[in-house]
Amino acid sequence: MIFSETILTGAYTVDIDRHQDNRGYFARIFCADTFLAHGLKPVVAQGSISYNAKRGTLRGMHFQYPPAAETKYVRCTKGAVVDVIADLRPESPTYLRSVTVNLSADNGRGLYIPERFAHGFITLTDDTELIYLISNYHVPGAEGGLSHDDPALAIAWPTDVRVISERDRAWKPYSEIGAELKARMRSAVRAGT
């Protein structure tokens, strides 16, 4: 695996090292020891799959408040997406900054997303599938979100949104929830988690 830290500390792209032969290839996508050596949390509590029928499907920008915060390790196994993460760690010098990464079945790239980041993606192809490894159990009441077009995040999406859930249309703006979000995200630092 080839780990490259993004401009957001602790968030990494993880490329695969293909062992190629006439059958195809074999490549490792997760190794607890190697994750630990790079300072990544080597914990998997859940694995999930996200299937998206149509190009232009947008999911996001989602996060979980501490103590239910999750790391997510995401990879596109069919089709292609532009994946976006935004730093919601109030103590971070890159607070509210975002990074976009192209993930596709062809490039095999993974993205490791630390706790207290918002995450979302838009599909570039029909029939797109993503696999997640997630470090914590799902706590529905701990979910939060920001709109993909929230001015506070100023994300430049590469293509028009054609499919989006009602929930993702209705997130309150950062200008309204920012103070509470910051306080709840800070609690993780106070608790030392």
Ligand SMILES: Cc1cn([C@H]2C[C@H](O)[C@@H](COP(=O)(O)OP(=O)(O)O[C@H]3O[C@@H](C)C(=O)[C@@H](O)[C@H]3O)O2)c(=O)[nH]c1=O
């Ligand atoms: C996220 C999640 C959802 N669900 C259920 C709740 C709901 O009935 C159904 C669909 O959930 P959602 O609408 O939240 O699915 P979705 O909008 O795809 O949510 C996902 O979006 C991306 C961007 C992420 O980063 C993920 O962590 C997750 O938040 O699946 C679980 O059972 N476990 C989970 O971990």
